[in-house]
Amino acid sequence: MQKKRIVSRHKNLNLFTIKLSVNALVSILHRVAGVALFLLLPLTLFTLQQSLSSEASYQALGQLFGHWMVKLFLIACSWAFFHHSYAGVRHLLQDAHWMTTLQKTRFTGWIVLALVVCSVLLFAWSILL
Amino acid sequence: MIIKLLTSQYPGMRIWLSQRLTAVVMAGYLALLIIVLLIVRPSGYDAWRTFAGSLLFGITTFITFIFLSFHAWIGVRDVLRDYVFNQTLRTYLQIVVDLLLMAYIAWLSFILWGL
Numbered sequence: 277m278q279k280k281r282i283v284s285r286h287k288n289l290n291l292f293t294i295k296l297s298v299n300a301l302v303s304i305l306h307r308v309a310g311v312a313l314f315l316l317l318p319l320t321l322f323t324l325q326q327s328l329s330s331e332a333s334y335q336a337l338g339q340l341f342g343h344w345m346v347k348l349f350l351i352a353c354s355w356a357f358f359h360h361s362y363a364g365v366r367h368l369l370q371d372a373h374w375m376t377t378l379q380k381t382r383f384t385g386w387i388v389l390a391l392v393v394c395s396v397l398l399f400a401w402s403i404l405l
Numbered sequence: 406m407i408i409k410l411l412t413s414q415y416p417g418m419r420i421w422l423s424q425r426l427t428a429v430v431m432a433g434y435l436a437l438l439i440i441v442l443l444i445v446r447p448s449g450y451d452a453w454r455t456f457a458g459s460l461l462f463g464i465t466t467f468i469t470f471i472f473l474s475f476h477a478w479i480g481v482r483d484v485l486r487d488y489v490f491n492q493t494l495r496t497y498l499q500i501v502v503d504l505l506l507m508a509y510i511a512w513l514s515f516i517l518w519g520l
Contacts, residue, residue, distance in 0.1 A: 307484065310477075310480045310484075311480075311481070311484060313477075314477045314480065314481055317477070317505075317509055318509065321509060321512050321513060321516065324457075324513075324516055325512075325516045327453065327457075328453070328454055328457055328458075328516060331450045334450040334453070335450070361432070361435075364428055364432075365432065368425060368428060368429065371425060
């Protein structure tokens with residue numbers, strides 16, 4: 277029989293004092309972006325529906341997308357999309373045993389973050405101008 | 406060994422692989438869609454409607470969306486298991502997610518073919 281042992285461990289649950297490594301950051305953002313994309317599904321379907329149902333709703337959608345607040349929202353959505361996609365491709369490559377040492381994963385983690393920033397900026401530039 | 410891992414003895418392995426395969430399908434669809442959109446460049450309502458009304462767009466989009474639903478189902482399931490500790494609440498939330506995903510699939514088929 278095993279005796280129950282009460283272990284007192286030091287706990288630190290203050291999230292603001294934990295410094296995430298780049299791998300952890302890419303990972304948690306992948307999850308956050310994934311949940312965001314799931315929550316955005318009805319909006320995506322609604323947009324597709326409005327763009328197809330009639331000429332008038334198509335034009336109305338175009339007008340809606342012209343509003344700067346909607347554009348900002350779209351840019352935020354694009355972040356979720358780009359991050360989830362790129363970090364996902366990184367996961368797939370890691371599953372195929374590509375770049376799996378700590379040093380290399382840190383490198384690919386930074387690559388993902390850099391690509392996401394570039395893509396979001398490119399997207400923002402293309403819809404704001 | 407790999408074949409053994411994919412039998413019903415190891416359901417987690419199947420789920421794990423499903424999440425990867427669905428991801429690959431979505432990436433493929435997306436790449437294809439972007440290329441086709443860059444070639445066709447539908448501008449205006451009529452061109453867009455013709456493009457989206459084509460059989461190829463409808464079938465590939467619908468199939469990809471089913472894969473996407475499965476991918477999302479696995480992802481949300483993992484998130485719920487990690488953060489919702491109350492078993493009853495988690496079960497209800499999972500049912501809500503399942504129903505939502507099924508409703509989205511029905512909604513998409515309505516958008517694509519029931520216009």
